[in-house]
Amino acid sequence: MQLGLAARDGRIVSTDENKTAPLAVRGLTVTYGEKPALFALDATFEAGVMSAIIGPNGAGKSTLLKAVLGMVSPVSGDIRAYGHPVRDVLDRIAYVPQRASVDWDFPARVIDVVLMGMARELGLLRPIRRAHRDRAMDCLTRVGMEHFADRQIGQLSGGQQQRVFLARALAQEADLYLLDEPFAGVDAATEKTIVAVLKSLRDTGRTVVVVHHDLATVSDYFERALLINTTRIAEGPVADVLTPDTLQATYGGRLAQAQLAQILG
């Protein structure tokens, strides 16, 4: 695997697996102004697996998720989820945005945010019933936040906010979970809780894709990794992908040898 993938990529990849993969990206280019955030990116995320998207700041990790979900329009490229255009299967995809992307002083309680995850089934006018509330409470229990249901969201710590976002995604009962830096700035207990929830999702056949920034924990948490820096550097099982060469190619001079040694054990 590793850098050798480039040769394989010369061919058109169109195996059956790619046609039905939870998420397959081909030739994706996204630019803000003139500078490409992603350039001709190919990536395939396998079903029932936890995958990490890894790269330095500004490598286009979050942009990849945003392009997948239609929050930014790509210049070119094909994005498919379960073999369909993403827009047609959004009900199978749950998204956990970066915690810092919203204003937490918004007038809402924790349970209100989780109920937002059921927007599709509630529609415009269907009343929120006991069953919906119970399900929202279940989701909060799974992230250890059941005692905070009536709290105003502004009173939560960073880790608690992150868990509320995860609970909202759980309420969608999706098959594919896309998380943008869920471990950024959270406490150790929250990180443990989130990892446990994600692993339980994977163990029930769901697919989990996480934009991740902590190289030290990649091999503990994930089976596969995608290394990007505007373009794809490497993709595959974590053990094959995390090598001095690929990390050097991804991070350039930013990783000291000592750090490399630590990450690679």
Added chain:
Amino acid sequence: MWGLGYNAALVATGAGLLGAAAGITGSFLVLRKRALVSDAIAHATLPGIALAFLVMVALGGDGRSLAGLLMGSALSAWLGLLCVGWLTHATRLSEDAAIGAVLSVFFGFGILLLTVIQSLNLGRQAGLETFLLGATAGMLYSDALTIAIGGGLATLAALVLRRPMLTAAFDPGYAIATGLDVRRVDLAMMGLVMAITVIGIKIVGLVLIVAMVILPPVTARFWSDRGNRVVLIAGIMGGLTGLVGALISATAPNLPTGPIIVLTGSAGFALSLLIAPRRGLLATVLGQHRYQRQVHLRQGLLALAHGHPVYERFTLRLLIRAGLANPDGTATETGRAAAARALLDESRWQVLRADPAQEIAASHYDGLRPIETVLTPDQIAQIDARLAPRPLT
């Protein structure tokens, strides 16, 4: 109505209905952090009013048909709205700059047209200026009916769209990811405010209508932490503002209705700003002072428990006033007991916080809260068993 004249009763009813509808639709705009868009919308109505007048005169009418003028105002407001959207989306201008540009260009053009109309000497142009600051003197039954129906429809639409509008306001990225067309939701949100503006300019005037859209929701935000309730309170607040303002302006001849309504709303806002529980200024200042005192007392007690001197004068003063310390800085009898309690409490918390399994209970730790308010007596007994047996001073 209360012995008011027919006109005053009409105006009060119309203003109340308008205020309620404006408060409800404005809430979503404020929560979306786009309050100022309403100002651009309002100012962008002026050229439409003037052009509609000219067109109607050119077609041989007398140019003062309200329906025609409002139609014109709606068209140019919509154009202004599209301009703001386009400038923000397609250029590097930020939204506030786009709002400023559209507002001033449209308004300037409108004033120019008004001047032109005056110089045309048509003999019946008088009246268009009233759209600037509003006029209620000649309000008709049909005007009140227009407000009632238009405001009712806008309110109904806002209630139907409240979920997508709240989701888009809180987390637009997530809203898109769940398949919501946020651009269209935003357009609907601003279209509703535009409708309110158009039916409201006759009463309040286009310069001040923005106050009816923004003041009720920012006032309501002081009183609730829940989106739905903020919308509801804003509706009630807006309705009361319109009604009370109109009634006050009816108490004396020549009191302008629009400005009085806006001042009434401002009074409600100022009052809420001051006295609202938790978010109000008074509550915030008092809370900070109380908190500061508690922190000083606690730190003072812990210092006493450890036998450290209390350096800070404020702390010492608090301790002395509470009868916990003597003027020389030593602990009194009660002070020693309180200090020991504080230290025990702090030690228990440290044990609790070191235990990952107790994370939820530990999250209540703020340095002040007694552990008894979080744990049951047997849970505390368990912690005490794990407390390193060290002497408490």
